[in-house]
Structure formats: structure tokens, C-alpha cells
Amino acid sequence: MTKSRAEIKMEYRTFTPCPELAPIVKCYWTLEVPVQKDVQRQRIVPDGCIEMAFILGDDIKRYTSGNEYILQPRAMVLGQTLEPFYIEPTGYVNTFAVRFYPYSFSNFVTVPIKNLANKETALSILFGSEVAEALEQKISKHFYHKRTNRNYRTLSSQQTFRKINDRHHC
Numbered sequence: 001m002t003k004s005r006a007e008i009k010m011e012y013r014t015f016t017p018c019p020e021l022a023p024i025v026k027c028y029w030t031l032e033v034p035v036q037k038d039v040q041r042q043r044i045v046p047d048g049c050i051e052m053a054f055i056l057g058d059d060i061k062r063y064t065s066g067n068e069y070i071l072q073p074r075a076m077v078l079g080q081t082l083e084p085f086y087i088e089p090t091g092y093v094n095t096f097a098v099r100f101y102p103y104s105f106s107n108f109v110t111v112p113i114k115n116l117a118n119k120e121t122a123l124s125i126l127f128g129s130e131v132a133e134a135l136e137q138k139i140s141k142h143f144y145h146k147r148t149n150r151n152y153r154t155l156s157s158q159q160t161f162r163k164i165n166d167r168h169h170c
Contacts, residue, residue, distance in 0.1 A: 009034065024104035030143075032057075033093035041088045046081040050105040050116065052098045052123070053078055054139045058091030062120065075123040075136040077105070079116030096139055 011032045017025040026049055041063065054075050061069040063086040072087075080102055106113050109126050123132035 024100060024107065026099045026101050029097050029099060031093060031095045033089065035091050036089075039088055039090075041086040043084055043086055044081065045084050047099075048080060048102050050080050050100045050102065050113070051078045052076070052100070052105075054096045054136060054143075055094075056096060056140055056143050057094030058089065060093070060095075061088045061090060062086070063088070070120075072120050073122035075132055075139075076120045077109075077116060077123065077126060078120050079118060080113065082118055085118075094143065096143055 011030070013030050015028040015030075016022075017028065035058075053072075055072060059071045059074075062072050063069045069088070071090075103113055105116075109116075111121075111126065123135060126132075127135075
């Protein structure tokens with residue numbers, strides 16, 4: 001028996017940062033969507049923020065024009081978006097991201113923020129391969145472990161946010 005589109009469960013959650021990180025981090029978020037047969041493009045509307053995202057599931061396409069697309073980097077910074085764009089999952093979606101307030105991300109990079117606008121930039125380009133790989137491994141460890149156990153994944157996301165906050169004395 002196949003499920004209708006309404007029966008497919010998408011889980012989007014946001015988490016509030018600790019008070020010490022709140023001036024620069026608007027929120028942390030996770031998105032999980034099971035594999036779907038009838039995949040459609042999804043419109044992403046600009047919110048003015050910069051996001052550091054980790055794609056822990058299957059690849060995600062971002063359309064650059066018409067039917068042309070790129071695969072988003074698995075560990076990336078999505079610069080401030082100034083116009084809508086379209087994405088399309090290639091399978092299972094499992095993403096973790098940190099949403100920064102506009103210009104607060106400039107505290108972490110030497111690249112002018114305007115150079116990051118309207119595009120994805122791999123973390124390895126901004127921070128070097130070693131730092132990018134370490135970040136991706138730490139995030140993956142908490143979200144990817146025991147992928148089939150839904151309760152464990154929820155607990156892992158809560159533990160990850162607690163660890164991020166603990167490291168910043170929140």
C-alpha cells in the first residue's frame with residue numbers, strides 16, 4: 001500500500017541557542033524527510049540569514065536555471081539569499097544547520113560576506129579541509145548513528161545542541 005503525499009511525515013525542528021550564542025545564532029534546525037516517489041522541486045524563500053548546513057542524508061539538487069542544477073556541498077555555508085531558488089532532494093533528507101543572523105557570520109571568516117551571497121560555499125573552502133572534515137564528522141556522529149532508530153535520532157539531536165551549548169558555557 002503506498003502512502004499519499006499527506007501521509008509522508010516530514011520532521012522540521014528548530015532549537016534555540018543558549019544566551020551566549022543568541023546574539024549571533026538565530027537557531028539550529030533539523031529537517032528529516034523519508035524517500036518519496038513523487039519528488040518535486042521546492043521553492044526556498046530568502047530570509048536574510050546565513051546558514052552553515054550539513055547534508056547527512058542523500059544529495060540535494062539546487063537548480064541554477066531551468067533544468068540545470070548543482071549538487072549542494074555536503075558541508076556548506078549558504079550565504080545570504082537575496083532571491084528565491086529551487087531545490088530537489090534525490091532521496092532521504094536529513095539535514096542539520098546553524099542559522100546565523102545577517103553579518104554575524106563575518107566573525108568566523110575572512111571572506112567578505114557579500115562574496116557568499118546567493119550561493120553555497122563548501123566549508124573546506126572557508127576553513128580548510130581539516131577543519132571542515134572534523135566538523136562534518138562531529139555532526140554526522142550525532143545524527144547518523146543508528147539511523148533506523150527514530151527515538152535515538154531525536155535524542156541525538158537534543159544531545160548535540162546540549163553539547164554545543166555546554167562548550168560555550170550556556
